[in-house]
Amino acid sequence: MAQEMADETTIVLYLFKRLHQLGIRSVHGVPGDYNLVALDNLADAGLNWVGNCNELNAGYAADGYARIKGISALITTFGVGELSALAAVAGSYSEHVPVVHIVGTPSTLSQKMGAILHHTLGNGDFSVFANMSRNISQIVVNLNDPTIATRDIDRALKACCVTAHPVYIALPTDMVLRKVSTKGLDTPIDISLHPNDPKIESDVIENITQMIYGANNAIILIDACAIRHRVVEEVHDLIDKSQLPAFVTPMSKGDIDETNSRFGGVYVGSVSRSDVKEAVESADLIISIGALKSDFNSGGFTYHTSTKHTIELHSDYTKKLLSLLDFHRIRHTEGAKSDLPELKNEDMEKIETREITHSWFWPHIGNWLEENDVVVTETGTANFGIIETRFPKGVTAISQVLWGSIGYSVGACQGAALAVKESQSHFPRRVILFVGDGSFQLTGNEVSTMIRQGLKPIIVIINNEGYTIERMIHGENAGYNDIQPWKYTKFLEAFGAKEYANYVVRTREEVDKLFKKGNEFSKANRIQLVELFMPKLDAPRALKITGKMSEMLNAKMAVLDS
Known part of the structure; x- marks a missing residue:
């Protein structure tokens, strides 16, 4: 009897131990009554609970974590929680990022009865939310049958790894502690590709x-x-x-x-x-x-x-x-060697100015970056500006060029910084975030989670008075591209940080003084926030061109549709 019990575990522990085997050490998400019992078991599988400010941020963070670790896990509750995360999960699907989305759902009995429960639509349909996730998940599994639960878990996790797409795993409350065999845990999940003919x-x-x-x-x-x-x-x-x-x-x-x-x-x-x-x-x-x-x-x-x-x-x-x-x-030429971007054309006429322009800043900041830095850039000016930055060896860049959800980078920075912290024994890595003020206002509360987890990123907020990427596409001076000015240097204190530093940078001289190799700021020994001012209508060269292309394409499509 003792041997029989030793050969058994619970569905939730089987799932969590599989996540651990794949290299995951921290799980992002928000607690909710349909996932609470599952969360009780994280520590027993060697997993840390992050606890994000909201599910959208958690999804962004899971994406950033996966880009460093290779895979990540996100836990939300049924309905209200999972739907809040879907914009982030869709981004991971769009950009080929493997995220395991685990959703705590009502009990199988409640579902069979069609009970009118909270977090439902009140119509007895418990499949509607999973169906919403079906088109942004490589596979959807419902762990409602203990006899095949371990097989479904392994099937889903393999699909996540092999396809580099999110998967959706529904875990009903009455299935969390149901017993299953531990036998599968003895064999690693096979993530090899299917052989070609x-x-x-x-x-x-x-x-x-x-x-x-x-x-x-x-x-x-x-x-x-x-x-x-x-x-x-x-x-x-x-x-x-x-x-x-x-x-x-x-x-x-x-x-x-x-x-x-x-x-x-x-x-x-x-x-x-x-x-x-x-x-x-x-x-x-x-x-x-x-x-x-x-x-x-x-x-x-x-x-x-x-x-x-x-x-x-x-x-x-x-x-x-x-x-x-x-x-x-193989024949090859000696050409096509990249030189560092130089100050040309419109840059030359601003050479005497003290203001910080994109054409000056992005090539310049490459001299400050160090080997193995993790650089997170927000959709907008930072994504386009970083194109002109030469990276030292080993730099990892995280951005969201295809899905392009503004606010993504703050959550992604938290996830990436946590993944780096877990791997810090290998070599030290700084995590640097470049985010516009408009984007920061969507997800800035995730800085609170960074503080809670003891993370030490350098957060550079580009203050250029609103949604500059939108201004470059349409509405340079339109009110809908404006935002309310915030006191950004008060955030770290407001979120309860104990060791932190704030900086305000308005001129090129101040950039050179702060972003200097070897100084206390560059050591990144604490969480730091830099408010960096740029002109309202200034933008990287690539964004100016792309913005106009997007506006013309949008106008062309509008004409064709009319």
């Missing part, structure tokens, strides 16, 4: 290698799915062995070592710097890895490259190529 794969690889050997001016273009599907190491190997020039898109900024002599810069179609645009678009072969050609990621769909002369690679093909290519047969 050998004959088809061989033919494809043969065609690809011949195209590469025949090219005189080939380049490599890395996009978001390279890091999402865990092939960055292979991509670096391909660059080093082939010595082909390598470029990244905005969504893959930071995925490739920018100190590599073969790094050519950021390609954003017509929005690219002229040298980058020329290098990519003059290539007679583009090896595209992990492509995700969204509007902001492609300069408003302005790629001037030939599909005929483009090879699109994804995770499994990249690995195969490395073992089969004869690198001595």
Whole structure:
């Protein structure tokens, strides 16, 4: 009898121990009465409860955590809780980020009875919210049958890892402590990819290698799915062995070592710097890895490259190529080496000014960044500005170019900083957030969670009086793009921080004084907030161009629809 009990565990502990096996150490979310008993069991599985300010923030934080750790978990309650998180989960689905969304639901008996419970629509339909999540989840499972619960858990977690998409797991209150076998825990979840048909794969690889050997001016273009599907190491190997020039898109900024002599810069179609645009678009072969050609990621769909002369690679093909290519047969040019952005054109006429402009700040801040920093940028000026920043080796960049939900970066910063803290034994890493004042006002309360978890990010709030990204698209002086001014330097104190520092930066001289290597600020030994002032209608070069493209595209679609 004792042996039989030792071979059993509960559904919730099986689930939580599986999360632990996948590398998760902290779980984000908000408590609610349908998930409370489940939360009681987190510590027994070696998991820490974060406890966010709201479910939307928790979803953003889980996304940021997953981008550092490779996977994350989010727990919400039925109805009101899970729906509050859906905008964040949809973003994770859009951007290929593996998040396990666990939803505490009413008991199976209540569901069968169609009981009119709180957090429901009052119509007895308990499937409606899971159905809402179905299109933004790789798989939806309901752990309402103990005989297959462990199989469903493993199936869902494998899908999350392999596809790099969120999954949805419903856990009814009366199933939380039901007994299941521990046998499955003895074997790690198999997250290997399904093998390709050998004959088809061989033919494809043969065609690809011949195209590469025949090219005189080939380049490599890395996009978001390279890091999402865990092939960055292979991509670096391909660059080093082939010595082909390598470029990244905005969504893959930071995925490739920018100190590599073969790094050519950021390609954003017509929005690219002229040298980058020329290098990519003059290539007679583009090896595209992990492509995700969204509007902001492609300069408003302005790629001037030939599909005929483009090879699109994804995770499994990249690995195969490395073992089969004869690198001595690859021809390459010595061009396409990226130089640091220089002050040109409109920058020159402002050279005497003391005000902080985007064209000056973003190339400048690269000199202050350190190896292995984690840089989080908000949708808006920061996302477009960071394109012009040269990263030291090992920098990880976190942004949301495709989904583009403003406010994302504050939650993502919390999740990323927590993931870094858990891994800090390996090497120290600073976490730096660049967020506009408009975006910060959506999710700024998540700074409270950072303080509660003992995190020490550097938070740079760009104060430019409102929604500048929207101003660049439409309504430069429209009232709907304005916000109420806040006293940002009061936040850390108001949220109860004990050790913290605030700074206000208005001039270039003050930037140089604060963002100086080796000073107390740069050591990042406490949570710090910088309020950095920029002109209201100033924006990065790439945003100005993209904004106008978006406005024209929106107007064109409006005409076609009328």
